[in-house]
Amino acid sequence: MSHADNLAPIAPARLASPGRLLVQGALPMLALVPLCLIALAVDARLFNGVSVWIKPIKFQLSVALHLLTLALLLRLLQPAWASARGIRALAAALVAAGLFEIAYITAKAAAGEASHFNVGDPFHSAMYSLMGVGAVTLVAGAAVIGALILRRPADGVGPGLRLGAGWGLILGAAATLIVAGYLSSQGGHLVGGHLAGAQQTDAGGWPILGWSRQVGDLRVPHFFATHLMQALPLVGWAADRWAPARARPAVATAAAIGLALTAGTFAQALTGRPFLGGV
């Protein structure tokens, strides 16, 4: 790339590959993190009992992680598929959805207002619906890539990594749609007493994550469900490397444990009980 900008006529852009597009999408999100950390240090405003900046930082990091995970796992596809036009369109949709979510969440946080669950007026109601569309896009897109990895892996991809990546994305997507779908239809992420929505405060919760230590918190199963998308590929990769003969059972076991954790913490949260309450 030329460093001299001499106002020359526009150079033809080389179209980014799907994987590269996903990486490009993650970068502005990550660029926001240091800015929000500085804001976190100096801004005294609270939301749900914690700094207004905690939530945007968490989402910037996790949505960037999601896009980067997909960029990495796309390399497991046969090259013809990895750069196919349909995959590029999917990557474009994922990036657009992710950037929209982050822009909105960050802007609302800067204003000290809610992004999720904010249905107080027609505009915010519509935006919350759009957030839902964006979130489903991010998750469903992962499942599509997972299915392709299972069916069209590149040469040389070990069975552990193929199964871990493919099923990690599919199961992670399915579990996330169930848990986060339910979560989004409630009025908040806390469940206290009789599912009536405990007073929304993250104060006194886990550091950074903010998980409640007093009442049920639906973000706990959401965490386990969604990070299956990183956990299973990692297990598969490790199995290929150190126990290739047992790669399949290793991934299957990890999947079972992950799903059990998700289901268990989901049931726990629904009954209003905190995760690791005494800790």
Place this chain on the structure above:
Amino acid sequence: MLFGLDWEGWFSIAGALAMAGWAILILAPRRWAALNALPFYALPALLSGGYAVLILLHFADAPGGFDSLAGVAQLFESRPLLLAGWIHYLSFDLFVGGWIARRADAAGISRIVQAPILAATFMLGPIGLLLYLASAGALRLIDRRAPA
């Protein structure tokens, strides 16, 4: 009043010109060179010309200066100079937006990723620039360590 239009009127015109430029930068195809010449050169030049007229007419007599924050506040108590300051923002933010767009095109950064960066530059100028510098810098580092 300038040429029969009051300051609010000129404010609206300047804003509309800038908005047109941003719409082209964010939405229009880059291969239409003549259209992109508007936000790249023509509109910043036009807005700068407007700024120049305001300064030439009103700066010399205005109380205040650039030596302190209080001095600047005094300067901006003059409506035409406040308008000039605003047009300075509009012109330079648009020019920076064009700069970002050209360099992002050369680096192969997708228009989808450019859009929020340009929108941030439009609404909150320096924040958009920061996001671009960080993202493009990171991309260069990544390319150096792991050529695509």
